[in-house]
Amino acid sequence: MTNHTALKDWVAKTAELCQPDKIVWCDGSKDEYQRMLQIMVDSGSAQWLSPERKPNSILVRSDPADVARVEDRTFICSNYEADAGPTNHWKDPEEMHEILRPLFRNCMRGRTMYIIPFSMGPVGSPIAHIGVEISDSPYVVANMHIMTRVGSKVLEVLGDDGEFVPCIHSVGKPLAFGEKDVPWPCNADNKYITHFPETKEIWSYGSGYGGNALLGKKCFALRIASVMAKEQGWMAEHMLILKLTSPQGVVKHIAAAFPSACGKTNLAMLTPTLPGWKVETVGDDIAWMKFKEDGYLYAINPENGFFGVAPGTNTKTNPNAMAALSKNSIFTNVGKTPDGDVWWEDIDRPAPDLLIDWHGKEWVHYDSVNKAAHPNARFTAPASQCPVIADNWEDPAGVKIDAILFGGRRSTGQPLALQSFSWEHGTFLGSTMASQKTAAAAGKVGELRFDPMAMLPFCGYNMADYFQHWLDMGATGGDKMPRIFYVNWFRRAEDGHWLWPGFGENSRVLKWVCERCDGAGDVVETPIGLLPTNDAIDTTGLDIPEDDMAELLRVDVDEWKQKIPLFREHYAKFGDKLPSELTKQLDSLEERLN
Ligand code: SAT
Ligand code: MN
DSSP: OOOOHHHHHHHHHHHHHHOOSEEEEOOOOHHHHHHHHHHHHHHTSEEEOOTTTSTTOEEEOOOTTOSSBOGGGEEEOOSSHHHHOTTSEEOOHHHHHHHHHHHHTTTTTTSEEEEEEEEESSTTOTTOEEEEEEESOHHHHHHHHHHSEESHHHHHHHTTTOOOEEEEEEOSOOOOTTOOOOSSOOOTTOOEEEEETTTTEEEEESOOSHHHHOTIIIIIIIIIHHHHHHHHTOEEESEEEEEEEOTTOOEEEEEEEOOTTSSHHHHHTOOOSSTTOEEEEEESSOEEEEEOTTSOEEEEOOOSEEEEEOTTOOTTTOHHHHHHTSSSOEEESOEEOTTSOEEOTTSSSOOOTTOBOTTSSBOOOOSTTSOSSOTTOEEEEEGGGOTTBOTTTTOTTOEEOOEEEEEOOOSSSSOSEEEOSSHHHHHHHHHTOEEEOOTTBSSOTTOEEEOGGGOTTTOOSOHHHHHHHHHHHHHHHGGGSOEEEEEOSOOBOTTSOBSSOOGGGGHHHHHHHHHHHTTOSOEEEETTEEEEOTTTSOOTTOOOOHHHHHHHTOOOHHHHHHHHHHHHHHHHTTGGGSOHHHHHHHHHHHHHHO
């Protein structure tokens, strides 16, 4: 097991509080993974899919009241409210512990408490960090096996006194003696996803779903890690990482920040339509970036698998994801076909008769509202199963980042692509990012909201300080920092049709980005940034009307002028904590528009 005294004490203290029936230290073995799946199947939480169609894979249906991240139940518990900032829900740490203590007391009665030591990043990498999750959910154990690196090898690196982030999770449903469990235990009315940035602890209660429960992901790798990154001079970002190779063999690594369910997984695994170009995946959701001695920024993907949105994924939009999820995967809240396969909206084949929906009922397709798969249905698949996983994706040294892309879902206004004038201007672009809300979080879908750097739900401290941290990183890295771009695949024309085909065709924009990193590629200077000239994006072989292309690259000065007050209002939220550099950037934009 371990001789780590602090770890053993913490486990003992937690067991004392939660009173589980049993304690299991996870070793990360294949046997252990299989055991978890079987436990879920035996208890009625999961069912095996057909061994022919989806070998060694299970289907899990969650409680309908536990299907997505709950941002209004997510708290940053810093000593001072100002350190959580205006975009987070804050609670005093002591007050939160007063709330949590009675909830956690005896909360694991009738259940097994699993101790899951995990590494975010290749075990032993200088960019990696270690966490230990205590959870009463076998679903969490199995998912953590795929999403992180779990087990004895992590304890070895931790040694007797290594640092780890303690993460406590409970579904919040103790069982009375002899009480039969429900298929998806949770405590829908009492969810708390809480973070203590000063002591670097995570406590999560009441939900078993995704980012609420797999605490290595958003809770650690983004909220807590963003605080560590600020303190230690690195970056923890909500970004995919891809490796782009040109026909001439020029290699660039690109990190891209898009909000949840805006196509990060698709972009990370893209099949270029441009001949000779190659995209390979390093990561699809999170990037940890640190400076190396050469002064450049290097990134690792702290994760080990994909927790991807199922609906919309098919062999056209993302054949590589389809291959990655073809076996050894966990499916949550998707539909099930009579032959034991999975089904979701826009998968490759039409819905068969006798399809079972995510509620476990025979699907009645009254209208487009009644979906067979929940819009936030997910697959959990090992990254190693992705056919285009990059050969260097587990390089402990990380990959040198050449470009950073920002983007969101914007049906109007924002052009297809632009480059920032500078790192400071790029920080400004990221800080004013906005996107239409998706089903990844509970709440109204489609609403436009500011989502700076796609970190709105994930920044563990005051976002104004986070903006300052971006500026500070730029000041340290100087000219060696990645070039910054803003892209938008989601533009629609007035009649509603998509202006840009997206998916594999996005390689055309990546080509321009690659050229720009080498000082080539044509641009025209506009008030909002450096836009590709009308023929700078290679549209060879693409049947796109000239008018649409012009519209995609048009800068409507009047429309942008109207955005200035919205930007000011957004910035006003941060009061005098807002870095003056960003006000300066906004003032300059206004001047350039006039
Ligand atoms: O549930 S998760 O937070 O892991 C997915 C997402 O919102 O990106
Ligand atoms: Mn995400």
